[in-house]
Amino acid sequence: MTEPIVISAKNLGAVAMPGFCPRCFWLQMHSDGIPYQIFPGIFSSIDSYGKKLVHGWFDRHQSAPPWLLPLGDIKGYVNPPHYSKFSVHDADTNIILRGTPDGIMVMQDGSHLIVDYKTAKFTVHQDELFPMYQVQLNAYAVIGEQKGLAPVSGLALIYTEPVTDDDTAKKDTYQSNSGFLMEFSAHFRAVDLAPETIPPLLAKVRKIYDLDRAPKSLKGCEDCALLQDLIDLTGS
Numbered sequence: 001m002t003e004p005i006v007i008s009a010k011n012l013g014a015v016a017m018p019g020f021c022p023r024c025f026w027l028q029m030h031s032d033g034i035p036y037q038i039f040p041g042i043f044s045s046i047d048s049y050g051k052k053l054v055h056g057w058f059d060r061h062q063s064a065p066p067w068l069l070p071l072g073d074i075k076g077y078v079n080p081p082h083y084s085k086f087s088v089h090d091a092d093t094n095i096i097l098r099g100t101p102d103g104i105m106v107m108q109d110g111s112h113l114i115v116d117y118k119t120a121k122f123t124v125h126q127d128e129l130f131p132m133y134q135v136q137l138n139a140y141a142v143i144g145e146q147k148g149l150a151p152v153s154g155l156a157l158i159y160t161e162p163v164t165d166d167d168t169a170k171k172d173t174y175q176s177n178s179g180f181l182m183e184f185s186a187h188f189r190a191v192d193l194a195p196e197t198i199p200p201l202l203a204k205v206r207k208i209y210d211l212d213r214a215p216k217s218l219k220g221c222e223d224c225a226l227l228q229d230l231i232d233l234t235g236s
């Protein structure tokens with residue numbers, strides 16, 4: 001019997017990135033935490049604010065906010081469940097896959113559209129992260145099909161980009177005695193439904209996790225060389 005593994009939809013997405021490092025992944029999965037991980041909380045606050053705006057609008061107007069119209073004929077929303085309730089067990093690999101989608105829209109035909117908010121300018125860099133987001137959303141689709149969201153009919157990324165041009169900054173209405181407002185413009189990118197991509201990734205996770213030792217470093221990775229220098233310095 002293999003040891004159970006718990007993995008988030010987002011961490012599974014990392015496995016699909018072109019520069020994926022099995023060694024980094026093995027170390028992360030076998031440790032209680034990796035040092036020097038600092039992520040500014042402001043981005044998740046903005047993502048969560050976007051969710052509150054959308055849900056609040058639905059509650060007050062019984063319709064989707066106008067800026068969400070490109071997503072199709074939405075009739076309502078479902079509050080995204082906590083990851084403890086939004087998980088599935090894959091019997092083939094003994095892996096529990098879990099996560100919490102940012103948003104779940106109910107379409108006119110009763111199907112569900114799962115979305116993820118990304119506070120970012122839509123740049124080439126965001127495009128580079130697309131393979132990760134694609135897996136993350138498809139993992140939510142796989143979980144959703146078994147956890148009350150069937151059928152899942154679509155997946156989408158909603159990029160909310162700060163509007164910071166000079167003309168906007170000149171608007172007096174954006175300033176008040178307590179501070180200033182910042183506008184965000186929304187950009188949408190549909191993600192193909194491809195639930196069949198998830199089982200091979202789970203199998204890959206199981207294979208790497210079960211290795212007795214961390215795999216070799218990626219060739220040419222400067223960070224690993226720096227880490228080795230630190231270890232040599234401390235004489236460990």
Ligand code: SF4
Binds near residue numbers: 023024221222
């Ligand atoms: S090779 Fe680079 S990416 Fe891989 S474990 Fe080392 S530091 Fe991490």
